[in-house]
Amino acid sequence: MRPFTKHTGLAAPLDLANVDTDMIIPKQFLKSIKRTGFGKNLFDELRYQDEGQPDQECTGRPLRDEFVLNQARYAGASVLLARHNFGCGSSREHAPWALDDYGFRSIIAPSFADIFFNNCFKNGLLPIVLQAEEVDQLFAEVTAKEGSEITVDLAAQTVTSPSGAEFTFSVDDFRKHCLLNGLDDIGLTLQEESHIRRYEEKRMNEAPWLFMSRGE
Amino acid sequence: MSAKTLYDKLWDSHLVQQRDDGSALIYIDLQLLHEVTSPQAFEGLRLAGRQPWRVSGSLATPDHNVPTTKKERIDGVDGIEDPVSKIQVTTLDDNCNEFGITEFNMKDIRQGIVHVVGPEQGATLPGMTVVCGDSHTSTHGAFGALAHGIGTSEVEHVLATQCLVQKKNRNMLVRVDGELSPWVSAKDVVLAIIGAIGTAGGTGYAIEFGGTGIQSLSMEGRMTVCNMAIEAGARVGLIAVDDTTLEYVKGRPYAPKGEQWNMAVEAWRDLVSDADAQFDEVVVLKAEDIKPQVTWGTSPEMVIAIDEPIPRPEDQKDAVTKEGYARAWKYMGLEGKTTLADVILDRVFIGSCTNSRIEDLRIAAQVVKGRKVASSLKQAIVVPGSGLVKAQAEKEGLHEVFEAAGLEWREPGCSMCLAMNADKLGNGEHCASTSNRNFEGRQGFGGRTHLVSPAMAAAAAIAGHFVDVNELVKH
Numbered sequence: 001m002r003p004f005t006k007h008t009g010l011a012a013p014l015d016l017a018n019v020d021t022d023m024i025i026p027k028q029f030l031k032s033i034k035r036t037g038f039g040k041n042l043f044d045e046l047r048y049q050d051e052g053q054p055d056q057e058c059t060g061r062p063l064r065d066e067f068v069l070n071q072a073r074y075a076g077a078s079v080l081l082a083r084h085n086f087g088c089g090s091s092r093e094h095a096p097w098a099l100d101d102y103g104f105r106s107i108i109a110p111s112f113a114d115i116f117f118n119n120c121f122k123n124g125l126l127p128i129v130l131q132a133e134e135v136d137q138l139f140a141e142v143t144a145k146e147g148s149e150i151t152v153d154l155a156a157q158t159v160t161s162p163s164g165a166e167f168t169f170s171v172d173d174f175r176k177h178c179l180l181n182g183l184d185d186i187g188l189t190l191q192e193e194s195h196i197r198r199y200e201e202k203r204m205n206e207a208p209w210l211f212m213s214r215g216e
Numbered sequence: 217m218s219a220k221t222l223y224d225k226l227w228d229s230h231l232v233q234q235r236d237d238g239s240a241l242i243y244i245d246l247q248l249l250h251e252v253t254s255p256q257a258f259e260g261l262r263l264a265g266r267q268p269w270r271v272s273g274s275l276a277t278p279d280h281n282v283p284t285t286k287k288e289r290i291d292g293v294d295g296i297e298d299p300v301s302k303i304q305v306t307t308l309d310d311n312c313n314e315f316g317i318t319e320f321n322m323k324d325i326r327q328g329i330v331h332v333v334g335p336e337q338g339a340t341l342p343g344m345t346v347v348c349g350d351s352h353t354s355t356h357g358a359f360g361a362l363a364h365g366i367g368t369s370e371v372e373h374v375l376a377t378q379c380l381v382q383k384k385n386r387n388m389l390v391r392v393d394g395e396l397s398p399w400v401s402a403k404d405v406v407l408a409i410i411g412a413i414g415t416a417g418g419t420g421y422a423i424e425f426g427g428t429g430i431q432s433l434s435m436e437g438r439m440t441v442c443n444m445a446i447e448a449g450a451r452v453g454l455i456a457v458d459d460t461t462l463e464y465v466k467g468r469p470y471a472p473k474g475e476q477w478n479m480a481v482e483a484w485r486d487l488v489s490d491a492d493a494q495f496d497e498v499v500v501l502k503a504e505d506i507k508p509q510v511t512w513g514t515s516p517e518m519v520i521a522i523d524e525p526i527p528r529p530e531d532q533k534d535a536v537t538k539e540g541y542a543r544a545w546k547y548m549g550l551e552g553k554t555t556l557a558d559v560i561l562d563r564v565f566i567g568s569c570t571n572s573r574i575e576d577l578r579i580a581a582q583v584v585k586g587r588k589v590a591s592s593l594k595q596a597i598v599v600p601g602s603g604l605v606k607a608q609a610e611k612e613g614l615h616e617v618f619e620a621a622g623l624e625w626r627e628p629g630c631s632m633c634l635a636m637n638a639d640k641l642g643n644g645e646h647c648a649s650t651s652n653r654n655f656e657g658r659q660g661f662g663g664r665t666h667l668v669s670p671a672m673a674a675a676a677a678i679a680g681h682f683v684d685v686n687e688l689v690k691h
Binding site: 045 | 256298304419446
């Protein structure tokens, strides 16, 4: 996994609560068996006027001009500002894959849905929860001035607004460690193989029915 | 020892290792796999040169992409017309063969929606931890199992280690006291709960559903309630084990037998919250207050009882809510309408991991029996949750009841719940759907979904618009 340490980038404000994962990446794109290539279909129904198809070339499709990512001033944005309950709905990891593939490195919102939040960390994408007032301030600053950049520092656990205001955020130690170092957590878990084996032995005595072969 | 909730007990019994940093390694008893969220996980295993930790800990079946017409199903995977869907289903078959994982493929009568198949086979058992790359895995919590959806990276993690790195959730109790009114079902109960606490109300919690209004439900009903815990923001929904649970599980193909059954039952009897257990949050609803529910907007929390007026954006105080309501009104095309009876329906869908079990089909059949689907409808389809549900329904003659009334009887799969196969809504079409999500575009580009119970969907199919099923069955 690509590590995340400190990132400064153009911020785009998506002023909508309860953005669900169907909005982030509609289902027709989930038929892919790859992890990459979802960026062009990120927010497909919010971004384009027509219905997108898998493997379709997107450059000529009619855009919804009012959508934030279609505005020239937000081209190349890498920090997404969002509202309450971002990423609710389905567990599809295609949602963080699409955000990452588009070029986002961090998402800042007052709250996230659990599964989406968790999935982000597996992909080098940092979701940050700030107080609602702090998110409001970031929205206001970013909207007021074109080219506004936000700095996210994972080691220091701070977000710096375009005007220089600094907000702190919390993050689980384990997730922080993995993200800072770009660690594969399967490898880490396999270091605890003996614990897993010991647990299984104990459980096989207590509850042998949990270990039956599936047969045919 | 201090009193424990059911969630605490399940957590403690699966704790492999508590780490100093607050995270924990949790053992996973069962992983269910389907074609959409597993290919990249298997690919990851291959790239890292890893093997599954324990193949008996997994069970697979294709569901999201599979077509539901007889024509496309007769030749199994070879008959799928959409080439992209076909690749995904074939990939699941290939991966299961390569790694030795048991799969119910498209030609197997046991194939169906993972969340219908797991319990039906007794693969899902009380006291287990169950995961799947699908948010509706919360369904299995109906058995007093700790079950939740995960992303593809975690699917790979479980395949490789049979464990997950987790942080414990907080405990919430949602109690439904009293007795449900006639024709009010589990679906109405859970929609009313989501209406009460909101789609983020359960975020960070494991929700245990309790009270007489829950205890009186069948296992099918309990699965419907837990299925939609995620729609209240909670990854985990739970219901305590009782005689209803044990009766359902007994004799299922993968359920323990003989002496092991007795041993299991003794262990499972403890799968209830202790009487003095403390919950971080308690929500209480009165069963008598719950009427048949219908969603009007684009989030499951945008829900009202059938006799209520549609809430208007201008009446909302909070600015974000007002804007959300205005957006939903526009998307759903509600201008000029005051109640949901004013909405003319285009399609009706009875199915999905929420409501495609035999009991759901029996109720829907009871409503449509001897009646005819409204001529204004373009389509009404019934999609059983598994091959075995389909076979049971046909044994009972339910398919004949549906077909006589003008509903289509289909092959099992997720179907129009998320429209990854050919079953979808057209732009602007309204659908009465027994599924779980009414998000924008969920059932098709521009499609307008209204979530309801099987009885209410069946009543809507007959009337051509929403109607209280109690009124319909009087005539």
